[in-house]
Amino acid sequence: MTYAPSTRQQERIAYRRRQTIRSVLLAALSTAVVGTLLTVAITGAPGWDRVKSSFFDLDAAREYLPDILTGLWLNLRLLVVCATLALALGLVVAVLRTLRGPVFFPVRALATGYTYSFRGLPLIIVIYLYAFGIPGLRLQGTPDVLVLGAAAIIITYGAYLAEVFRAGIESVHPSQIAAARSLGLSYRQAMRHVVLPQAVRRVAPPLLNDTVALQKDVGLISLAGPIDAIRAAQIGVAQDANFTPYIVAGVLFVLLALPLIGVTDWVTLRAARRQNAGS
Amino acid sequence: MVLSCTDVRKTFGDHVILDGLSLDVAEHEVVALIGASGSGKSTLLRCVNLLEQIDDGEIRLDGTEITDPRADPDRIRQRIGLVFQSYNLFPHMTVLDNITLAPIQVHRRTKAEATEQAMTWLTRVGLAEKAGAYPDRLSGGQQQRVAIVRALVNNPRLLLLDEVTSALDPELVGEVLTMIKDLKGEGMTMVLATHEMGFAKQVADRVAFLDGGKVLEAGPPEQVLGDPVEARTRQFLARIIEAGRL
Numbered sequence: 001m002t003y004a005p006s007t008r009q010q011e012r013i014a015y016r017r018r019q020t021i022r023s024v025l026l027a028a029l030s031t032a033v034v035g036t037l038l039t040v041a042i043t044g045a046p047g048w049d050r051v052k053s054s055f056f057d058l059d060a061a062r063e064y065l066p067d068i069l070t071g072l073w074l075n076l077r078l079l080v081v082c083a084t085l086a087l088a089l090g091l092v093v094a095v096l097r098t099l100r101g102p103v104f105f106p107v108r109a110l111a112t113g114y115t116y117s118f119r120g121l122p123l124i125i126v127i128y129l130y131a132f133g134i135p136g137l138r139l140q141g142t143p144d145v146l147v148l149g150a151a152a153i154i155i156t157y158g159a160y161l162a163e164v165f166r167a168g169i170e171s172v173h174p175s176q177i178a179a180a181r182s183l184g185l186s187y188r189q190a191m192r193h194v195v196l197p198q199a200v201r202r203v204a205p206p207l208l209n210d211t212v213a214l215q216k217d218v219g220l221i222s223l224a225g226p227i228d229a230i231r232a233a234q235i236g237v238a239q240d241a242n243f244t245p246y247i248v249a250g251v252l253f254v255l256l257a258l259p260l261i262g263v264t265d266w267v268t269l270r271a272a273r274r275q276n277a278g279s
Numbered sequence: 280m281v282l283s284c285t286d287v288r289k290t291f292g293d294h295v296i297l298d299g300l301s302l303d304v305a306e307h308e309v310v311a312l313i314g315a316s317g318s319g320k321s322t323l324l325r326c327v328n329l330l331e332q333i334d335d336g337e338i339r340l341d342g343t344e345i346t347d348p349r350a351d352p353d354r355i356r357q358r359i360g361l362v363f364q365s366y367n368l369f370p371h372m373t374v375l376d377n378i379t380l381a382p383i384q385v386h387r388r389t390k391a392e393a394t395e396q397a398m399t400w401l402t403r404v405g406l407a408e409k410a411g412a413y414p415d416r417l418s419g420g421q422q423q424r425v426a427i428v429r430a431l432v433n434n435p436r437l438l439l440l441d442e443v444t445s446a447l448d449p450e451l452v453g454e455v456l457t458m459i460k461d462l463k464g465e466g467m468t469m470v471l472a473t474h475e476m477g478f479a480k481q482v483a484d485r486v487a488f489l490d491g492g493k494v495l496e497a498g499p500p501e502q503v504l505g506d507p508v509e510a511r512t513r514q515f516l517a518r519i520i521e522a523g524r525l
Contacts, residue, residue, distance in 0.1 A: 179367035182328050183381035184357035184433060193380060197371050 060244040064236035068249050071232035078218040083211050086154045090161025098169055118159035123220055126152040131224030149221035157214055164206050168199030208264040212257055281306050281437050281468045286336035289322055296322045298492030307466040311479035314489035320472035324439045328361045357385055360430030364442040366422040368414040375410040378429045400428045420451030424458055440471035476519055480504055488512045
């Protein structure tokens with residue numbers, strides 16, 4: 001015998017389909033209305049022509065695009081290096097903060113002091129301190145300003161990421177550590193094989209979110225001299241008294257962020273699904 | 280004696296859980312700990328596994344004091360298996376990885392050796408086809424059987440079972456109890472905290488009734504469960520019978 005839906009069920013399906021069509025039509029209509037109103041309000045504004053020529057000038061966009069792209073390449077390289085090292089630093093600091101016992105007091109205190117101070121300190125000030133303060137010491141072999149600026153970013157973001165990792169570590173139930181220890185695993189082994197894999201999986205979405213924020217903040221290195229995308233755009237704006245290069249840089253940043261945001265959403269969704277499957 | 284607890288005291292703040300408790304377990308012996316919630320059954324098992332530090336007394340394993348602060352707890356735990364009420368499998372690992380983790384990391388076996396041993400056990404308990412599955416795909420009874428196998432692959436001298444059937448649906452209790460009975464048949468030395476009086480009767484050589492942080496009464500199951508000496512034991516059993524658990 002093959003299954004055929006009863007008349008009652010067929011009615012339900014038909015009703016739900018009608019409801020879906022109605023919702024879609026309603027959503028399309030309201031989008032069209034809002035879009036039209038916005039377009040009319042903006043393009044009909046008395047100053048629209050001037051805004052259009054100073055923010056959306058195609059020639060200016062074409063002229064400064066290569067410089068901005070060169071800058072963006074610096075942003076991208078900085079992002080990869082800074083994100084990798086800041087994640088590593090954050091993980092190490094978070095693990096150090098979980099160590100128990102009086103022997104580890106200095107390590108723990110140092111790690112705690114670090115996360116407290118560098119989360120409070122504005123990134124701009126840290127960049128100034130590193131990029132101008134350290135060369136000021138006139139020591140032999142002081143690295144390039146670019147390296148110093150990157151170090152400032154890594155050390156500041158490391159403090160944030162350490163707290164995210166720590167939240168993840170603490171979210172793993174103590175019974176998991178008890179189970180690992182009862183099998184004879186040492187604290188280190190329990191941490192490495194049982195706690196950290198679960199902790200990192202749980203905090204992957206906020207970690208990636210911080211990486212998206214980092215992508216914009218690496219540009220602050222231009223305060224120390226290196227020319228990133230925003231700085232390149234700023235130079236263009238200053239030369240022509242036209243704001244279009246900013247718009248170009250902004251669009252490029254959004255495009256750059258899209259893949260990372262997509263990955264974040266995907267990871268978050270997967271984590272949520274796994275958790276629901278577990279209950 | 281495989282296990283020998285003498286005058287063990289354990290407090291949490293002002294709360295005295297174990298108050299001079301003494302208990303000996305001989306080789307191949309199965310001892311069931313019974314008693315009301317909060318009588319210290321689980322605490323005693325956690326103290327024996329050194330997950331909790333005792334506040335006085337001593338615990339010996341094969342004659343060696345394991346509560347000596349100079350002893351290495353990791354080495355001692357390798358010889359004592361502990362199975363928890365809530366299974367505590369590692370959710371990010373497959374069944375096979377859960378089982379082979381300690382043999383590979385702690386006992387330094389090769390992956391092939393550990394896998395072979397794990398598969399032998401899984402086949403024995405009828406879970407071979409679940410080797411690649413994650414714990415959340417298993418029923419409670421299956422998870423608990425995996426947890427027992429995970430403790431057994433370390434070849435422990437002593438297996439501690441902490442209310443291993445309390446979190447299970449009634450129809451899943453049987454499969455776990457059968458497994459424990461088989462282990463008894465092989466001569467495994469076990470201490471189990473339990474609410475299942477019927478099971479204690481079947482599997483235990485000795486039943487110990489915990490009350491006021493001590494073993495108030497211990498002896499063969501027929502005697503302790505059938506004809507207890509102490510008034511407190513009779514009261515406890517009367518409540519259990521009232522609840523329909525005996």
